Amino acid sequence: MLLDQACIQIGDVDISDITRFLKQLPDSAWKANTYRQNTYEVHKQTESVVLYFKTDEFTESNDSLLSVVQPLLAPIFARFAQYYGYTRLDISKLMFARLPAGGEIAEHRDSAPIFARYHRVHVPIITHDQVHFYLGQELHQLKTGVMYDINNLGLHRVINRSDTDRIHLIFDARPVKRIHNAKHHLFIMSPNNSGSSLVSAALGDCKHAITLPGEGHYIAGFAGPNPNRDNSHFVWSQFNTINKLRNPKAYDWQTIRNLWSGAATPQSDDASIFVEKSPCNIARMAMLAEEFDDAKFLFLIRNPYAMFESVVRARRDLADIEKLAAQHVLWCFEQQALNLEQCQSPHALIRYEDVCDAPARTAQIIRHFAPEFNDLDFKPPRWVKGQQSALENRNTSQIARLSPQERAVADKHFKPHASLFAQFGYLV
Structure with a gap:
């Protein structure tokens, strides 16, 4: 050392x-x-x-x-x-x-x-x-x-x-860098507004899961940066928040592990895999791999226009939100591509659309990647973001909400990077 x-x-x-x-x-x-x-x-x-x-x-x-x-x-x-x-x-x-x-x-x-x-x-x-x-x-x-x-x-x-x-x-x-006695730590590597709440809720219902009451960086006492402190939530890559998120000196990981251990709930006596889903995880993958023993990463991505609409709708209080949202979505895709290229830990990639449109097949992919989730089922209705709803792909309805002006801003930022989005199966 x-x-x-x-x-x-x-x-x-x-x-x-x-x-x-x-x-x-x-x-x-x-x-x-x-x-x-x-x-x-x-x-x-x-x-x-x-x-x-x-x-x-x-x-x-x-x-x-x-x-x-x-x-x-x-x-x-x-x-x-x-x-x-x-x-x-x-x-x-x-x-x-x-x-x-x-x-x-x-x-x-x-x-x-x-x-x-x-x-x-x-x-x-x-x-x-x-x-x-x-x-x-x-x-x-x-x-x-x-x-x-x-x-x-x-x-x-x-x-x-x-x-x-x-x-x-x-x-x-x-x-030892473990939460409770977890054999593995699974981090959902997902940009905000990409389905991480849905995936996390389904994984958290599995009997082998160890879960937190919410996103780990929003638990009181979290010894590291989070977007709420900078009023940069949903578009944090476009604020100084991103520099804080990437700075290892901004974190006290021992304190964070202790905090999460105290807040975590094993779903059964056999629980063995810790699950965490903070969207900012995509900016600190290397730190998570170092600070948690036997870390695994489940990468998640979503249609960029649906992501864009969600962010614009959530942060209309910000000036020029359309530009900020488009730049944030583009940054998230670039970061996910880089993370996938650099990840040396066990990992898998799924898409929001796969979860909604092919839940059984997507669950099987996850079970193969992490056998602890042998009872994973995406189909039952779940409470997600304060409401209980059946599994539904909301991309079409969300994209339809975009005004012509909003769509034009998204196109302006996305189309020059068509090959990047195509890596994940999206046409722009």
């Missing part, structure tokens, strides 16, 4: 039980797993006892050793979590690493993407004054029984000039 300093000394920890455990290990245990040495050139001189190792591609676990050593490590994990104020920890790597006397780890950066998301923690178990740990050009002599958080994204190297093998406990950790 990138830190604002090379090394943070967290404090002393008791390593006496761990030291006894390591002394009992046969030498063969250090040679059993050579993945690290064979994969990373800089670690060829090291040996390791790998207890748990997770990458973006695979996970391995030494369950027999882990069951023995985990109780010994619990106080160390607790101290680390206490230091940073974390409630629960997600561990991606847990190992003991041995650098033989006279050995060296060449200068390098830990470059795999997963390393940027986790603290890299070292606890020296056996070391020596002549073990030199360089972070950049600065020499650090890490002390036995002291826990350190290391900036492993910067250049670092180790030289063991002593006649003693150096052994460190090394683990990568970050806070």
Whole structure:
């Protein structure tokens, strides 16, 4: 993880039980797993006892050793979590690493993407004054029984000039980023006025869903930007709100997770997938993927003229609303295309028209994407935006409300981007 300093000394920890455990290990245990040495050139001189190792591609676990050593490590994990104020920890790597006397780890950066998301923690178990740990050009002599958080994204190297093998406990950790005990977090990635309330209501009726009482960014205490604060609702991409929405520093995600956990309602004892539908999510996809474990994204889009009509009707209090609405709709389509191109998390795309006109087939698409919604049914009447109504495609009636002048403004903005709208199956 990138830190604002090379090394943070967290404090002393008791390593006496761990030291006894390591002394009992046969030498063969250090040679059993050579993945690290064979994969990373800089670690060829090291040996390791790998207890748990997770990458973006695979996970391995030494369950027999882990069951023995985990109780010994619990106080160390607790101290680390206490230091940073974390409630629960997600561990991606847990190992003991041995650098033989006279050995060296060449200068390098830990470059795999997963390393940027986790603290890299070292606890020296056996070391020596002549073990030199360089972070950049600065020499650090890490002390036995002291826990350190290391900036492993910067250049670092180790030289063991002593006649003693150096052994460190090394683990990568970050806070668990989950709402309740959700196995997955599903974010509906939908512009406003595109059917997200309908889709969210249907998903929220499923027995495995964990739901909020409304859009997450409008829950009191939300520690981040929302359009109501700027009077930019429905056209927020055309105000300074968009810059706030895209700024990671504008959010306190730990506070947001705590807030949503307190407000969320599991639909059954078996509920396992959290559902959230704030339209502004389309401006912060990367943050959601980072801040919620096992995130999935359900992209939703709607006929641009129907979206345009909804926005114009909702914000007639704004001057030049037709232009603002057309620009906002265009921005939303451009952003959805970009999100779909860049999304590395599990995702699916549906359209408002598909939900209304082919509900059974669309439900099957979602069930295939997220099996937790095995009881999803779009057909029953539902309360959406304060009224109960049957499933109905309202595009035709809404587009018919547009005046010739309003339609002309929409055409002026949409037609130069016909290929963009065609990507989603819409003719302009």
